[in-house]
Structures are given as C-alpha cells and as structure tokens.
Amino acid sequence: MGRREESVLVTRSSMPPFEEYVEMIRPLWGSHWLTNMGDLHQRLEKELKHWLKAENLSLFVNGHTALEMTLQAFHLSGEVITTPFTFASTTHAIVRNGLTPVFCDIREDDYTIDADQLEALITEKTSAIVPVHVYGNLCQTEKIQEIASRHGLKVIYDAAHAFGVEKGGRGAASFGDASMFSFHATKVYNTIEGGAVAYRDPEMAHEINGLKNFGILDEETVALVGGNGKMNEFQAAMGLCNLRHLPQELEKRRKVWERYMEHLKGVPGIRLCPERPGVKMNYAYMPVAFSGFRKTRDQVFQELSCQGIHPRKYFYPCVNAYQCYQDRFSSEDTPVAAKASKEILTLPMYADLPLETVDEICRIVLQ
Ligand SMILES: *Cc1c(COP(=O)(O)O)cnc(C)c1O
Numbered sequence: 001m002g003r004r005e006e007s008v009l010v011t012r013s014s015m016p017p018f019e020e021y022v023e024m025i026r027p028l029w030g031s032h033w034l035t036n037m038g039d040l041h042q043r044l045e046k047e048l049k050h051w052l053k054a055e056n057l058s059l060f061v062n063g064h065t066a067l068e069m070t071l072q073a074f075h076l077s078g079e080v081i082t083t084p085f086t087f088a089s090t091t092h093a094i095v096r097n098g099l100t101p102v103f104c105d106i107r108e109d110d111y112t113i114d115a116d117q118l119e120a121l122i123t124e125k126t127s128a129i130v131p132v133h134v135y136g137n138l139c140q141t142e143k144i145q146e147i148a149s150r151h152g153l154k155v156i157y158d159a160a161h162a163f164g165v166e167k168g169g170r171g172a173a174s175f176g177d178a179s180m181f182s183f184h185a186t187k188v189y190n191t192i193e194g195g196a197v198a199y200r201d202p203e204m205a206h207e208i209n210g211l212k213n214f215g216i217l218d219e220e221t222v223a224l225v226g227g228n229g230k231m232n233e234f235q236a237a238m239g240l241c242n243l244r245h246l247p248q249e250l251e252k253r254r255k256v257w258e259r260y261m262e263h264l265k266g267v268p269g270i271r272l273c274p275e276r277p278g279v280k281m282n283y284a285y286m287p288v289a290f291s292g293f294r295k296t297r298d299q300v301f302q303e304l305s306c307q308g309i310h311p312r313k314y315f316y317p318c319v320n321a322y323q324c325y326q327d328r329f330s331s332e333d334t335p336v337a338a339k340a341s342k343e344i345l346t347l348p349m350y351a352d353l354p355l356e357t358v359d360e361i362c363r364i365v366l367q
Contacts, residue, residue, distance in 0.1 A: 007308040008357055012350040013185040014249055016241035024237040033233065036213070040236035044191070047243055051164070052181065053171030054198035058208045059236070063160050063182025063195030065212070065229040068093040070178050070197045071128075073207040074154050078125030083113045084318040084329075085337040086132045090158045091319045094130060102126070103320050105334040109274055111135065111287070111344075114336070115143040122147075128154040133162035133172060135285040135346075136188075137273055141167070141175040148176075156180070159198075163189045164250065166280040173198035183239060188253070188284045189246055191239035194231050252351035253283035259355050260286050260347065263362035269293030271343075285314070286349040288365075289340065297343050303364055314346040 015021075028034060035041075041059060049057040060066035071080075071093055080094045084103045094101045102121050107114045113131040129148055131139045139157070148155045155176030159165075162172035163181055173179050183194035197208060207224065210217060215224030264270050271289035275281070290297045297313070304311055318341045320329035331338040347361060 007310060008348050008353070008361070009310050010312045010314075010346060010348050011186045012352060013190055014242055014245070014351060016238070016245060020241050020244075021237060024241055025234060028233055028237075035230055035232035037230065038233045038236070040233045040240060041231055044231075044236040044239045044243075045196075047240065048196060049198075051243065051246075052173040052196075052198055053166070054173035054179075055200060056202050056205060057173070057196055057198050058205070058212065059231040060195040060197065060212055060229045061231050061235070062193045063180055063184060064089040064093060065227070066182075066195040066197045067156075067158060067180040068096055069211040069227065069229050070156055070180060070199070070208065071097045071099070071130075073204060073211055074128065074156065074177070076127040076154065078127050079123060080128045080130055081113075081118060081121050081126060082130040083132050083134075083337070084320040084331065084334050085111055085134060085315055085340055086158065086319060087160070087315065088319065088322070089160070090130060090132055091322075091325075099127075100125075101319075101329075103329060103334050103337075105336045106134075106340065107140075108336055108340075109271075110137040111273075111337075111340055112137055112139040113144070115140040115147065118144065118147050122151055122153070126151070126153060128156060130156050130158060131176075132158040132160075133165065135273060135287050136161045136163075136165050136282045138162065138165060138167050138172060138175075138276075138279065145176065154178075160184075160187065160195075161284050162282065163187065163284070164246075164280070164282045167276075168278050171198075177201070178204075183235075188250075188282050189239075189242060191231065191235040191242070194235045194239060249351040250282060253349065254281075255355065256349060256351070256353050256358055257281075257283040257286065259358040260288075260349075260362065263359070263366070264288060267293075267366065283349065286347040287314070287344050288347055289343040290345070291339075291343050297345055300365055301345055304361065307360075307364055309348065309361055309364070311345045311347045313341075314344065316341045316344075
C-alpha cells in the first residue's frame with residue numbers, strides 16, 4: 001500500500017460554513033463593538049449556559065485563564081490536591097496562583113483522580129481539590145464531594161474535556177463549586193480559543209466577571225487585582241455558529257468511536273475506556289492503552305507515524321515529571337499515572353474522520 005497523500009492528525013478543528021460565519025460577524029462592521037461583553041458574547045453565554053445545564057456561567061478568552069482566575073476568585077490558600085495525569089494547564093493554574101499542588105494518583109480504568117486516595121493527602125493546609133474529567137470520563141463526583149464537604153474544601157473541576165457530558169441527566173457543569181470548560185480549536189466544541197467557567201454560587205458572579213476585566217467594576221472603581229480574560233466577538237461568533245452544528249458533529253464522532261470499538265474491543269493487551277451506564281458521552285478522544293500488547297505504545301506510535309498517521313501521547317510525561325517541576329515533585333509518587341502515561345495513545349478522532357481511515361488505523365495497530 002502506497003504512502004497516503006495527506007497525513008491524518010489526531011484532531012481537526014470543526015468549522016462552520018464560511019458564509020455562515022461571515023453573516024454572523026457582519027453586524028460588527030456596523031457596531032464597531034469588537035470585544036468587552038458585546039452582543040455576540042451575551043448571546044453565546046446564554047446559549048452555552050443552557051447547553052451545559054449550568055446554573056451560572058462566564059465566558060473567557062481561553063480555558064486556562066478561566067481556570068486560573070476561578071482559583072483566584074475562591075481565595076484559596078496553601079495546598080490544592082490535583083492529578084498529575086492532565087494537561088500542563090491544570091497544575092500551572094494552581095502554581096501561578098501561589099498555591100502548592102499535591103498530586104493524587106489516578107484510577108486504572110478511567111484515568112481520573114482516585115477518590116479513595118484523596119483523604120490521606122489532606123492536611124490542615126489543604127483548601128481545595130482540582131480533579132480533571134480526563135478524556136470526558138467523569139470523576140467520582142459523589143465521593144469527591146462527600147470528602148470535600150466533610151473537610152470544608154472547595155472542588156473546582158477541570159472539565160476542559162467534558163463539554164456536553166452528562167450523568168443521570170445532570171451536566172458536567174453541575175458538579176463541585178465550579179467547572180472550567182475549554183473551547184480551544186482542538187476540543188470537541190471550539191470558539192477558536194475560548195473557555196468558560198460554570199459555578200454554583202451566584203454570589204461569585206461579581207468576582208469572576210470582575211477578575212476577567214482587570215477588576216474594573218465601573219468607570220471609577222477598580223476593586224480587584226484582575227487581568228484580561230475577556231472573550232472577543234469574533235470568538236463568540238465562531239462559538240454561535242459551531243453550536244448550531246454540534247449535534248450532528250457529536251453524532252458523527254459517535255460513529256467514529258463505534259468503529260474503533262468494533263476493531264479494538266476485546267483485543268488482548270489493549271485497554272479502552274469503560275462505558276458507564278447513564279452517562280452521555282462526547283466522544284472527545286479515543287484513548288487506547290497498550291498494556292501487555294505484543295507491541296509497545298511507542299512502537300505503535302512509530303508504525304502509525306510512518307504511515308502518515310499522527311496519534312498523540314496524551315498525556316506524556318505526567319505533570320510531576322515536567323522539567324519545570326523536577327526539583328519539587330516526582331512521578332514515582334503516582335505510579336498508576338506514570339504507567340498510564342507510558343501506555344496510552346490517543347488515536348485520531350474528529351467528526352469528519354472517514355470510517356475507512358479508522359479501519360486503516362486499526363489495521364496498522366493490530367497487524
Ligand atoms: C485544553 C485544556 C486546558 C486549557 O484550555 P485552553 O482553552 O487551551 O486554555 C486545560 N486543561 C485540560 C485538561 C485541557 O485539555
């Protein structure tokens with residue numbers, strides 16, 4: 001078989017038809033209102049609040065800033081328990097707030113933080129837990145909430161992967177004190193760059209909305225040491241357009257996911273994420289763990305790369321093995337996460353991925 005003409009990347013950003021986007025941004029040439037909570041921003045905030053089943057929601061320029069400013073809004077101190085099996089953003093947001101991350105290991109089957117190990121890590125300095133719904137797999141939300149409530153801790157979810165995921169009819173946005181969503185170009189739903197925080201307590205609106213606009217409350221009052229976290233109108237326009245096509249996109253993703261499952265389910269040495277009853281998935285990623293398979297993860301990665309197919313070692317390395325944290329943490333403290341980071345590949349996954357390409361990817365993996 002010859003080399004493929006175009007390489008297949010791990011993801012491909014969803015975009016609306018060009019004309020649709022142009023229609024959406026056309027009014028901006030009349031209003032000249034480009035950012036600072038304009039009309040499109042307000043419309044998107046309202047629609048997403050509904051979509052995510054969030055009680056309160058605030059849009060941000062990106063997911064990371066949303067998380068960083070949300071942590072600031074809760075006035076946390078001391079230590080924050082989190083997972084090393086995540087994207088750099090989660091831990092950096094904690095550290096950039098002057099807080100100390102404490103890494104809890106993860107569960108072997110769905111890679112989320114292991115709630116059974118949380119309590120042993122709580123000290124008198126702990127102020128919050130920041131779990132991650134990795135690959136859209138929801139954390140053990142009830143157990144985490146029970147522990148947090150008993151110890152008076154805040155729970156702020158990194159829900160960057162969990163757009164549209166629901167459990168028992170409840171949106172991912174409804175768990176904990178707050179949840180950050182990312183609308184980065186590579187995510188299930190995008191606003192080019194973008195993000196939001198959903199939060200439980202309506203009293204937090206003042207702080208969260210204030211922090212993203214330099215803490216400016218009105219023309220003469222600057223009450224908070226904020227930054228610039230505002231989503232602009234061009235981002236919001238992309239978001240409004242992409243939202244219209246989202247149901248079809250999710251349906252297409254489901255078909256891709258099912259095709260992968262047909263090929264890979266039950267293969268010895270290959271571990272797939274478990275399906276949970278009552279959970280509405282978003283098919284954001286296709287994580288596959290090679291554990292005791294006849295090829296290592298890195299061999300599979302190589303073989304696919306040679307054929308122009310580019311999966312990702314997501315997440316490798318673990319955060320506690322990062323160069324910038326090498327003097328402070330060690331991945332040996334979280335062996336399950338360290339092992340997962342060496343075993344997992346996320347295979348190409350996006351709405352327009354042809355099913356024949358899925359067949360081809362699986363053939364290379366299994367041959
Ligand atoms: C994408 C992502 C973020 C950061 O979101 P941005 O919108 O890219 O800033 C944070 N955490 C996780 C787990 C992510 O995947």
